[in-house]
Amino acid sequence: MKNIPITCEKCFLDFQEALEELHEMVISVKGTEIDERNQKRIIRSFEITHELALKTMGEYFRKMGRKLPDGPRDTTVEAFNEDLIDDGKTWLDMIIERIKYGPLYPENPQKNLAQNVTQKYIRLFLNFERKMKGLME
Template identity: 65%
Template sequence: MKTLPITCEKCFLDFQESLDELQELIRIGKQQDLNEKSQKRIIRSFEITHELALKTIEEYFKKMGRPAFSGPRDATIEAFNEDLIDDGKGWLDMIIERIKYDPIYAEIEEKELTQHIIHKYLLLFNNFERHMKENLEGI
């Protein structure tokens, strides 16, 4: 069984689906006063959405003939330089908070990360979706 190569467009579609799921989990979580279970679901969905955004960025630059990145920070900086994202610091904060968040040895608490996802990172994902859509239409 052959697997089809992953394309930028497929990665972006997966990102959009994950973003929709994250938004739905946030909506439901707010109705439930963001209990511990809903916070864990939001964080898990956020991590997946962030990974898919980074994969989309990587595939986009690959499609443009650019070399691979050494990590998410490099990809984020380049995406900011190319106007795929509009808040480089916010995206770098996302990376740092994901590193700091560990359910066993948490440097950042679930509640704090959940609040950042809802009030900061969701907006960054929505802006990325808009910018990426515009860029893909221009190709």
């Protein structure tokens, strides 16, 4: 079976679809207490959106003829340096929070992560989408 090369444009379209789904979820829970079921849905959607954002950044660097950064932290730092994203510290916080959400930590940060997605991270994704849209045109 032949592998189809992934393009920056395709990654960006996938990111936009995931972001739209996440944004709809965030809007639907705005102003309410987020129950456990919705927390899980928001976090799952957030993780997909974040992965696709990182993949889009990496493919953008490849398209520019640059070496791909190693790992999510380096990709985030490089994207901040290239002005693809704003608020680099909060983007790095996303990575840390995703790690803490994993099975290595005994605490349950689910509620805190869902709140951060709805209050902070969604804005960063929307800003990234706006900047990438400008670069793709």
